[in-house]
Amino acid sequence: xxxxxxxxxxxxxxxxxxxxxxxxxxxxxxxxxxxxxxxxxxxxxxxxxxxxxxxxxxxxxxxxxxxxxxxxxxxxxxxxxxxxxxxxxxxxxxxxxxxxxxxxxxxxxxxxxxxxxxxxxxxxxxxxxxxxxxxxxxxxxxxxxxxxxxxxxxxxxxxxxxxxxxxxxxxxxxxxxxxxxxxxxxxx
Numbered sequence: 167x168x169x170x171x172x173x174x175x176x177x178x179x180x181x182x183x184x185x186x187x188x189x190x191x192x193x194x195x196x197x198x199x200x201x202x203x204x205x206x207x208x209x210x211x212x213x214x215x216x217x218x219x220x221x222x223x224x225x226x227x228x229x230x231x232x233x234x235x236x237x238x239x240x241x242x243x244x245x246x247x248x249x250x251x252x253x254x255x256x257x258x259x260x261x262x263x264x265x266x267x268x269x270x271x272x273x274x275x276x277x278x279x280x281x282x283x284x285x286x287x288x289x290x291x292x293x294x295x296x297x298x299x300x301x302x303x304x305x306x307x308x309x310x311x312x313x314x315x316x317x318x319x320x321x322x323x324x325x326x327x328x329x330x331x332x333x334x335x336x337x338x339x340x341x342x343x344x345x346x347x348x349x350x351x352x353x354x
Contacts, residue, residue, distance in 0.1 A: 225254070232258050237268045244271060248278025256284035263307070264290055269300035276303060280310025288319050295338070296330050308337060312344045320345045 231243030232255075244262060247255045256279070263275035276294065279287040291307045298304055311319060323342050330338050 225252075228252070228255065229258070232262060237271060240266065240268065240271045241274050244274040244278050248274070248281040253282045253284060256282060256286060259284065260287050260290045263287070263294055263303075269298075269303050272298065272300065273302040273306040276306035276310050280306075280313040283314045285314060285316075288315060289322070292319070292322060292326070295334070296326070304334065304337070308341050312341055312348075315341075315345045315348070317349055320349060 228243045228247055231239045234240050244259065247259065259275045259279050263272050263279060266272050266275065276291060279291060288311060291311050294307045295304055320342060323338060323345070327335060327338050
């Protein structure tokens, strides 16, 4: 067992032994960070095939944290999944961006979906742009769509621009322009 794994186990043990909410919160966040660092370090030195061999304990921690009662843990887990490019959590992130009660968590989920390039999230992200009243969620969803959108996304946005709130339409038009220029670059 490596010293990294030993530290992670100690932190997890502290989490489960403690009844103090603050200790649980801090230890769980540290466990996520430690596990995430280990996954990232390993993935930098492995082929794509070998990445599947990674110890999946971090995945279980992230899945637990996605549904935590603590906003900071949900946010941290979403952020970690996106920045480690963990496409396996695409469906979790789609659900979070659509349903989480906290705007910062929804915004982080939108950003994470853009980071991992989850094309299956394009329509849910468009719906979030149309319905979510939190400005940061709207802008992160828009950024994610700009990052991974394609000609199909362009068609959907053009067709549905009238369904967006009036005050959001100028931003949607800018997004359409970005996707058009991206499509033109792809044709070259």
